[in-house]
Amino acid sequence: MMDLFEQARKYLLNIYKPFPIDVDYGKGVYLYDKNGRAYLDFLAGIAVNALGYQHPAIQQALVKQINRNLHLSNYFIQDVQVELARELVQQSGLSKVFFSNSGTEAIEGLLKIVKKWGREHHKSEIIAFEGSFHGRSLGALSITMQAKYQQSFLPLLPHIKSVPANDAQAFAKAINKNTLAVFYEGIMGEGGVRPISEDLLNAIYDGRDRFGYLVVADEIQTGVGRTGTFYYYQKRKVMPDAIATAKGLGGGLPLGAFVLNEKLSSVLKRGEHGTTYGGNPLACATGLATVKIVKQPEFLSKILATGQYFKEQLEAFASQYPAIVKDVRGEGLMLGMEVGEKAPDLMAECYKHGLLFNVAGGNTLRFVPPLIVDKTAVDEAITKLHAIFAGIFK
Numbered sequence: 453m454m455d456l457f458e459q460a461r462k463y464l465l466n467i468y469k470p471f472p473i474d475v476d477y478g479k480g481v482y483l484y485d486k487n488g489r490a491y492l493d494f495l496a497g498i499a500v501n502a503l504g505y506q507h508p509a510i511q512q513a514l515v516k517q518i519n520r521n522l523h524l525s526n527y528f529i530q531d532v533q534v535e536l537a538r539e540l541v542q543q544s545g546l547s548k549v550f551f552s553n554s555g556t557e558a559i560e561g562l563l564k565i566v567k568k569w570g571r572e573h574h575k576s577e578i579i580a581f582e583g584s585f586h587g588r589s590l591g592a593l594s595i596t597m598q599a600k601y602q603q604s605f606l607p608l609l610p611h612i613k614s615v616p617a618n619d620a621q622a623f624a625k626a627i628n629k630n631t632l633a634v635f636y637e638g639i640m641g642e643g644g645v646r647p648i649s650e651d652l653l654n655a656i657y658d659g660r661d662r663f664g665y666l667v668v669a670d671e672i673q674t675g676v677g678r679t680g681t682f683y684y685y686q687k688r689k690v691m692p693d694a695i696a697t698a699k700g701l702g703g704g705l706p707l708g709a710f711v712l713n714e715k716l717s718s719v720l721k722r723g724e725h726g727t728t729y730g731g732n733p734l735a736c737a738t739g740l741a742t743v744k745i746v747k748q749p750e751f752l753s754k755i756l757a758t759g760q761y762f763k764e765q766l767e768a769f770a771s772q773y774p775a776i777v778k779d780v781r782g783e784g785l786m787l788g789m790e791v792g793e794k795a796p797d798l799m800a801e802c803y804k805h806g807l808l809f810n811v812a813g814g815n816t817l818r819f820v821p822p823l824i825v826d827k828t829a830v831d832e833a834i835t836k837l838h839a840i841f842a843g844i845f846k
């Protein structure tokens with residue numbers, strides 16, 4: 453009999469590099485393997501498990517919805533979906549919500565809206581930033597400006613201009629009256645936990661005033677409390693025309709959405725966009741449970757405080773390993789420690805020692821723990837990092 457890992461290699465497309473851990477269940481901020489070994493989980497399903505594992509509010513919402521229906525389709529008005537849309541409108545300050553099953557699909561829908569709006573306003577060029585990540589479908593991939601993701605699939609969508617990240621001058625040169633839209637991440641996640649600079653952010657929003665293009669904030673990773681405000685743009689006191697949100701939104705179930713301002717809410721006419729599963733009631737039920745908890749001011753301020761504490765600990769850690777740690781970046785509970793090309797090996801050493809996270813941008817250890825994480829868990833992670841680094845570098 454083949455073991456699980458052999459079977460996975462035999463039957464699954466070989467495009468991921470899974471941890472060699474046979475997970476049984478999760479509880480709080482820990483995962484447990486089938487031998488009962490605990491792993492402190494600072495990956496959280498790639499910033500998805502906002503409330504950790506087995507959160508009672510998620511479980512109750514799920515059980516309640518399971519006993520009603522699993523799926524109806526958008527031929528029906530669904531109460532949990534409407535309630536979640538109302539929450540997202542209230543939290544974002546935008547006007548209308550469309551639900552999808554993933555972040556990529558939210559970006560795809562936004563690209564369609566942007567393109568249609570561009571036809572009406574005689575603008576065609578979309579700007580995205582080097583190192584960005586917006587998804588892997590052909591549309592979303594067209595604005596994911598990383599050669600390793602794009603090169604095998606060229607040509608992609610036309611009229612896309614790539615601008616160096618955090619270069620406000622290059623950006624100012626790139627925009628003109630033909631600029632249709634700018635897609636940006638407040639903190640590049642996949643690109644290596646890189647916050648957008650004040651200069652570039654100002655240039656994006658000033659340019660909008662001048663040329664009248666659309667600004668789309670990809671909040672798929674930064675959203676739903678991750679950085680200590682419900683959405684990251686709120687921290688930076690700007691107002692995009694549209695946002696994409698996903699990852700933490702479903703509290704563990706696949707759920708994405710885009711949220712539009714009033715001006716964009718009437719661009720798509722009936723039948724021009726749609727989805728079979730998007731806004732599925734199970735995902736909306738867990739999403740609603742998640743949002744109701746995350747939006748609480750005390751919950752958000754705890755994310756800020758724990759994130760600040762975590763960042764300070766990482767900075768103190770970094771000062772002990774100046775030859776290895778090049779930078780500590782990020783906000784709230786979206787933090788990165790740049791360690792260069794050793795990153796994948798260090799990550800592997802960490803999961804062997806019971807600490808899970810992943811590598812972003814090829815050189816940065818990315819920490820996106822469940823938002824319920826506390827200082828004790830942060831201390832445990834830092835203690836493990838010390839033990840692991842001391843074992844390797846001393």
Ligand SMILES: *Cc1c(COP(=O)(O)O)cnc(C)c1O
Nearest residue numbers: 554555556585586587641672673
């Ligand atoms: C994860 C991610 C996406 C893609 O979302 P999926 O749910 O994987 O389709 C897009 N943009 C950003 C910023 C992301 O972090």
